[in-house]
Every structure is written in structure tokens, then in C-alpha cells.
Amino acid sequence: MADQETVTELTTDDAPIKARGLEGVIALESELSSIDGDRGELVYRGYDIHDLAEHATFEEVVYLLRHGALPTQEEFDDFTAHLRSERTLPDPVLDFLRHTPDDAHPMAVLRTAVSALGLYDEEADAVEEDASHRKAGRILAKIPAVIAAFDRLRKGKNPVEPLDRGSMAENFLYMLNGDEPGKAAEKTFDVCLVLHADHGLNASTFTNRVIGSTLSDMYSAVSGAIGALKGRLHGGANQEVMRMLLDIDEKGADPVAYVKERLDEDERIMGFGHRVYNTMDPRAAILRDMVKDLSEEAGEMKWYEYTTAIHETMEAETGIDPNVDFFSGSTYYQLGLDPDLFTPIFALSRSAGWTAHLLEQWADNRLIRPRAQYVGARNRTVTPIDER
Numbered sequence: 001m002a003d004q005e006t007v008t009e010l011t012t013d014d015a016p017i018k019a020r021g022l023e024g025v026i027a028l029e030s031e032l033s034s035i036d037g038d039r040g041e042l043v044y045r046g047y048d049i050h051d052l053a054e055h056a057t058f059e060e061v062v063y064l065l066r067h068g069a070l071p072t073q074e075e076f077d078d079f080t081a082h083l084r085s086e087r088t089l090p091d092p093v094l095d096f097l098r099h100t101p102d103d104a105h106p107m108a109v110l111r112t113a114v115s116a117l118g119l120y121d122e123e124a125d126a127v128e129e130d131a132s133h134r135k136a137g138r139i140l141a142k143i144p145a146v147i148a149a150f151d152r153l154r155k156g157k158n159p160v161e162p163l164d165r166g167s168m169a170e171n172f173l174y175m176l177n178g179d180e181p182g183k184a185a186e187k188t189f190d191v192c193l194v195l196h197a198d199h200g201l202n203a204s205t206f207t208n209r210v211i212g213s214t215l216s217d218m219y220s221a222v223s224g225a226i227g228a229l230k231g232r233l234h235g236g237a238n239q240e241v242m243r244m245l246l247d248i249d250e251k252g253a254d255p256v257a258y259v260k261e262r263l264d265e266d267e268r269i270m271g272f273g274h275r276v277y278n279t280m281d282p283r284a285a286i287l288r289d290m291v292k293d294l295s296e297e298a299g300e301m302k303w304y305e306y307t308t309a310i311h312e313t314m315e316a317e318t319g320i321d322p323n324v325d326f327f328s329g330s331t332y333y334q335l336g337l338d339p340d341l342f343t344p345i346f347a348l349s350r351s352a353g354w355t356a357h358l359l360e361q362w363a364d365n366r367l368i369r370p371r372a373q374y375v376g377a378r379n380r381t382v383t384p385i386d387e388r
Helices: 049-055 058-067 073-085 091-098 106-120 129-154 168-177 183-195 203-213 218-229 237-251 255-264 282-298 302-317 324-334 339-363
Strands: 033-036 041-044
Touching: 041 049, 041 058, 041 282, 049 058, 049 183, 049 282, 058 073, 058 129, 058 168, 058 183, 058 339, 073 129, 091 106, 091 129, 106 129, 106 218, 106 339, 129 168, 129 218, 129 339, 168 183, 183 282, 183 324, 183 339, 203 218, 203 339, 218 339, 237 255, 237 302, 237 324, 237 339, 255 302, 282 302, 282 324, 302 324, 324 339
Parallel strands: none
Antiparallel strands: 033 041
């Protein structure tokens, strides 16, 4: 929640404030996550992100975001049992994925599939709180199955049935690759999910809450959020970072010279800078260490060396700190994930936050309806069409 000493509460009697991109505008209050951009801190429900990444699983974080407290063992067992029971996709949605063009954008496929899932949920339009919690679980549990099934089908492989046990991280990697992941890979991916679960009122979360505030259904709101996340200024940056790293590797280029040349040409280096953080993104610091660990485990240090060189060069040349996208790309790549799946995986994780935000929105709903300042022409009259 925003610091009350720095927020001016406006009423309908006050003159409207214009802020391009709504930058600096406090649109609502939330108990889900808090960001301190000056100190580089991210907190979920009062817990620092470093503490959660080290000591909590993704499922525990999902429960925390929805319920406001970490689960007891009994609550955790019941919660994860529900998630596991919802992992299977309806046959018509699988048929849709089978008929999707192989070159379709994975985020477009995910957006459409989530919307389609609502057609086969008997509680899609139910408004009771318990029903909303169940729908949130279904969406979260089925998104990994959509991503994995589409990726396998476009590669000429059959979808893999989900496990009836294990974590979401383990199950997703299993459905994607057909082999159960090692403990290190499962833990790494689980931490990535924790880091991306929520992040204040970003563009996709705001979209999600705007749709929710109209009292539309959860599937519509999450589909809209996925549409917002598809934009390259929001969710696609880590994919662009990995493309840059692959370009450096394929050309055998010196990463320092590569970055300096692009800066000299006024090209943007993806994965640096953030609208909220004035220092290093705390999630980036966690992922930086994970990239190193993954590289050492694989016996291949080049991705860590590339990212380190680029980070140091950008710091020296621009003073701009990396964000979470800079290190998440190479982390996912070293887990064997294709770059065009990075943003759908972002959506997989962020669906935890989106659904929690909807539950919070509906608990005390008010239609989100800002105003636009008209700057167009005035006092025009219609000329008959044959005289124009």
C-alpha cells in the first residue's frame, strides 16, 4: 500500500489530474504487493521477496496472495490437491490447440485458450467468493498445460498427461519435455515463478482489475491481462534479451563492444531500467546468482559471462540497472525453454497475482473509470457528402 504521507486523496470536487501513462497516479489500494523503488524492495503481503524465494514454494506464495497468510501444512495439502485435480485440459481446448497454426504467437494461443476454458467451466459466471477461488485454481492449474501442449504439438509431438503429484514447477517441466526434471531445475523454475507472481499495479494487472471492476468474469479478465502482457514493452523483454545473447554468441562478438556499438547508435538495450525501481530490481539480483549456479552446474559459463559483461558495461556507460527480464531470459534458456515461451511462462506465474487481484477487487468493488482530456477539433459543421 502506498505511503499515506505522500498520497493526496482526491474527491469528485477536485480538478482532475492529467498524468501521461498514469505515471505516479495512485488508482487504488492493495494489500498484495509493495514496491520501494528507491530501496529496491519487493514485498508480498509483508514478506520480503528474498525471504519467499529462499524459503517458500510457488504454491505457498499463491496461497499467501489469495488468503493473506502462508498456509499451514493441512491448508497447503488441501490447496495443492485442488490444483493437481485441475491440471487436465478439456478435450475441446486440446482440439483447438491441435488445429492452431504452428507459427502462431504463443501468447495469442494462450490468450485464446484461456478464453476458451471459460466456455467449459460451469462456474464461469458464478459470483460467489468460493466459486471465484475455485476458478482461480482452475486457471492457474490449466495455463501450464496449455503452454506445454501447444509447444509439443507445434513440434510434432503429442501432449503429455499431467502428473497427479508434485509441484507446479515439476509438472510443467515434465509436460513440456516428457521427462521428470531434476531437483535443481525444479527448484530454479519454482523460484522464477515466485519472483514473477505479482508486482503492484503493472499494465497487465491494471488491465485485469479494470475488466474485473466491470463485474465481467475471471476468464475475461485474465485473457485481457494476457493480451496486455503480450506487448513487447511489458512482457516480451526477456525474450529480446535472450535474442541479444544468442546474437552475441552466434557472431562470436565481444559483449562489451557489442553493447557499446548499440549504445553509440542510440539503440535500446533490453532488460535495463524500470518505471518503478531507481536501483537494481531485487528480483534481478536473485536471478543473477541463479544464472551463475546454473552455468556452473552445466559446466558452460558463457551465458553468465555474457550477462555479467553487459551488466558491467551498462553500469559504466549509462548508470542504468538491470531489471528482472535481463537475467530471467538466460535462466529460462538454460532450463531448456524456447525463447518464445518466456512470456507465456511470465503469464503462468503472474496468473497468481492476477487472480488474487480480482478477488481483492471484487471484495470492495468500484468501477475503474478514468477520464480523457479531449484535444481534438471543435465547432465543426457537417458538409454534405457530395460537397466534400
